[in-house]
Amino acid sequence: MADLVTTPNIAGADDFYADLIAAHQGLTKAESDALNARLILILANHVGDRTALAQAIVAAKNAGRN
Amino acid sequence: MSRIFETPLYPYARSPDQDAKGPVRRPVAVVGAGPVGLAAAIDLVQHGVPVVVLDENDKVSWGSRAICFAKRPLEILDRLGCGDPMVDKGVVWNQGKVFFRDRQVYAFDLLPESGHKRPAFINLQQYHFEKFLVDRVRALQAEGRPIELRGGSKVVVIRRQDDGVQLTVDTPDGPYRLDCDWLIACDGAGSPIRTMLGLDFVGRIFEDNFLIADVVMEDSPDFPVERRFWFDPPFNPGQSALLHKQPDHVWRIDLQLGWDIDKREEAKPEKVIPRLKAFLGEDAKFEIEWISIYTFQCRRMPKFRHGRVIFAGDAAHQVSPFGARGANSGLQDTDNLAWKLALVLSGRAPDSLLDSYDAERIHGADENILNSTRSTDFITPKSEASRLFRDAVLDLSEHFPAFRPMVNSGRLSVPCTYDGSPLNGPDHPAMPARTRPGAPAVDAPIPGGWLIDRLGGGFQLLTVDADAPDRLDADGIPVTRLALSTAADDGLLAERWLGAARSAVYLIRPDQHVAARWERYDEGEVLAAVAKATGRA
Structure with missing residues (x-):
C-alpha cells in the first residue's frame, strides 16, 4: 500500500518526454489512442499497487478540471 | 427423432384436491418445475416437508438453455441424491481459447485443484438436468415421500394472508382452490407470481441481442472439448461469438447480433444457416437442434421474501448468461432456503430465520450481478474509451500473461461465501x-x-x-x-x-x-x- 508519487521521480525527464512524443509520431489519432491505452495498462501493471492506482485515477481526473 | 424436450414428463392428472369439499391446505407449494423449483421441492421433502410443485407445462424446458453447471451446484445435487447421473452424462472441460479478430490471443487451462470429488464445471443441457431431477422426484415418490408434481396446473389467482397463501389453480378440468402455509415462486425471469403481486424487479437492461444455436455435429474433429470465445471475429465483425461442447454431439453457438435487428427475421433458418456456415466452415455438416434469440437484463427484486411468499432463482434475480450464474445461483438459493423453511415449519426456529435467506442470497445475487455486468461491459463495450481499453487488453494479452486476467468473457460461477451473515458465529484467526x-x-x-x-x-x-x-x-x-x-x-x-x-x-x-x-x-x-x-x- 504505497501512496502515489507526485514529486519529481524520473531522472532525465526531458528525454522521457521526447521518447513519449516520438512513439506517437506518424500515427493516426486512432493508433495514438490505442497506443496510449496499451501504455496505461502496461504502466498500471508495473505499479500493481491498487491504492496508488486509485490515487492516480483521481489525480488525473482532478488535474483536468479548471 | 422425438426429442426429450418434446415428450410430456409430468402430464396433467386430476388431483384428489380438485374434488375435495373445501380448499385443501398444504405446508408448501412450489410454483415452477424448472431446475430451481424441482431442487427446492426435493430438498424440502428430504427435510421431511410435504411439498406440491405446480407448473403450467408438462415437459422439461424447450431447448438446451442453461448448459454449464459449476462445482458447488454439483455438490448440492449430490446432497439431493442426483449428482451422479448429471456428472456421468455431462461433459467435463478445463481448457479454453480466446480469439481476437483473426487470431488466437491465448489458450488457458483451468487446472482444477486436486482433492475434490466434483469437477470445476460440467456442460449439460438443461433438459437433461431437469429430466434427472424429475427422475429423482419419481424415486422419492416410490419411497412414499410426500412430493407431488402437478403438470398443466397454472396459478391464476394468488392472495396473500398473514399465515399463508390462497391460490386458484387452473387446469384442463377447470380451476380449483389450493391453500398453502408457504409459497416458493420459482417461475422464472418473467415470474407471473411476481407480476400478480405487483412486485418490483429493477435493474439494468442491456441493449443487445444474441443468437443461440445448438447444432448437432456427429463428426467434428476440428472442435475439441474446450470453450472458445471470439472478440470481433471476421465471421461476426464488431460482435462476439462463443462455442462450447455439450453431451450427445451437441454444440452451443452463441453469436452476438447487436441491437437494431429484426428478431423474427434473424431467427429464420435461411438467415441462421449462412451465419453458422461462416462460423463452422462451408463444408461443416450440422443439424440445428434449437435456435433462440435473446436479450438480457441484470436485475433483482429489492427483497426475495414477501411474508409467506418467497422468490428463488430467475424469478428473484436475473443476470447475463456470461459466467453461467443463472441456474447455478438458483440452486444455491434453494440450498439456502430449504433447511430454514423446514426448521420454521417444525416450530424449531422462528419465522425471522427466513429473513436471513434474504440477507444471504441478496448478497449472492449482488455478487453475480456485479460479475455478470462487468463481463457484459467487456464483451460489448458501451463507450469509445471502453472499447479502446478492451481492445488494448486483448492486444496485450497476446504478448504478455500480465493482461490475461483482465480478459473477461464471463467470470464463471464460484460458490458464494456469506460474509457478514447474521447467522455467522465465532471465527478463528489461525484457520484458513x-x-x-x-x-x-x-x-x-x-x-x-x-x-x-x-x-x-x-x-x-x-x-x-x-x-x-x-x-x-x-x-x-x-x-x-x-x-x-x-x-x-x-x-x-x-x-x-x-x-x-x-x-x-x-x-x-x-x-x-x-x-x-x-x-x-x-x-x-x-x-x-x-x-x-x-x-x-
Whole structure:
C-alpha cells in the first residue's frame, strides 16, 4: 500500500518526454489512442499497487478540471 | 427423432384436491418445475416437508438453455441424491481459447485443484438436468415421500394472508382452490407470481441481442472439448461469438447480433444457416437442434421474501448468461432456503430465520450481478474509451500473461461465501480463510471417500484432531459429530481446515456452509452458535 508519487521521480525527464512524443509520431489519432491505452495498462501493471492506482485515477481526473 | 424436450414428463392428472369439499391446505407449494423449483421441492421433502410443485407445462424446458453447471451446484445435487447421473452424462472441460479478430490471443487451462470429488464445471443441457431431477422426484415418490408434481396446473389467482397463501389453480378440468402455509415462486425471469403481486424487479437492461444455436455435429474433429470465445471475429465483425461442447454431439453457438435487428427475421433458418456456415466452415455438416434469440437484463427484486411468499432463482434475480450464474445461483438459493423453511415449519426456529435467506442470497445475487455486468461491459463495450481499453487488453494479452486476467468473457460461477451473515458465529484467526464462517465446506479426500459426502442435511460438528461429544441436543435441534484426524491425511485436510491451528471444531449448517469455528470444543459456545445459526439468538 504505497501512496502515489507526485514529486519529481524520473531522472532525465526531458528525454522521457521526447521518447513519449516520438512513439506517437506518424500515427493516426486512432493508433495514438490505442497506443496510449496499451501504455496505461502496461504502466498500471508495473505499479500493481491498487491504492496508488486509485490515487492516480483521481489525480488525473482532478488535474483536468479548471 | 422425438426429442426429450418434446415428450410430456409430468402430464396433467386430476388431483384428489380438485374434488375435495373445501380448499385443501398444504405446508408448501412450489410454483415452477424448472431446475430451481424441482431442487427446492426435493430438498424440502428430504427435510421431511410435504411439498406440491405446480407448473403450467408438462415437459422439461424447450431447448438446451442453461448448459454449464459449476462445482458447488454439483455438490448440492449430490446432497439431493442426483449428482451422479448429471456428472456421468455431462461433459467435463478445463481448457479454453480466446480469439481476437483473426487470431488466437491465448489458450488457458483451468487446472482444477486436486482433492475434490466434483469437477470445476460440467456442460449439460438443461433438459437433461431437469429430466434427472424429475427422475429423482419419481424415486422419492416410490419411497412414499410426500412430493407431488402437478403438470398443466397454472396459478391464476394468488392472495396473500398473514399465515399463508390462497391460490386458484387452473387446469384442463377447470380451476380449483389450493391453500398453502408457504409459497416458493420459482417461475422464472418473467415470474407471473411476481407480476400478480405487483412486485418490483429493477435493474439494468442491456441493449443487445444474441443468437443461440445448438447444432448437432456427429463428426467434428476440428472442435475439441474446450470453450472458445471470439472478440470481433471476421465471421461476426464488431460482435462476439462463443462455442462450447455439450453431451450427445451437441454444440452451443452463441453469436452476438447487436441491437437494431429484426428478431423474427434473424431467427429464420435461411438467415441462421449462412451465419453458422461462416462460423463452422462451408463444408461443416450440422443439424440445428434449437435456435433462440435473446436479450438480457441484470436485475433483482429489492427483497426475495414477501411474508409467506418467497422468490428463488430467475424469478428473484436475473443476470447475463456470461459466467453461467443463472441456474447455478438458483440452486444455491434453494440450498439456502430449504433447511430454514423446514426448521420454521417444525416450530424449531422462528419465522425471522427466513429473513436471513434474504440477507444471504441478496448478497449472492449482488455478487453475480456485479460479475455478470462487468463481463457484459467487456464483451460489448458501451463507450469509445471502453472499447479502446478492451481492445488494448486483448492486444496485450497476446504478448504478455500480465493482461490475461483482465480478459473477461464471463467470470464463471464460484460458490458464494456469506460474509457478514447474521447467522455467522465465532471465527478463528489461525484457520484458513476459505473455510471461514459463511463459506461452503471445502471438499477433501477422507478415509473411505469424500468429506463433502459426509456433510449436510442437519447441523454437524466437524472436528479435526479435537474431542467433542458424538451427539448433542441444541434445544430440540440435533447436532451430530464427524470426527476426522490428520494422522492419515495427505495434507489436504490440514491445509483446507486447520491452517496454522493445532486442532479445529467446526459447526456446519445443513446446507454444508460453515456457521462457526473454534480450536477446541466448548458446549456453551456451540449451543450459542446453533442458536445464532437458527435465528433463535
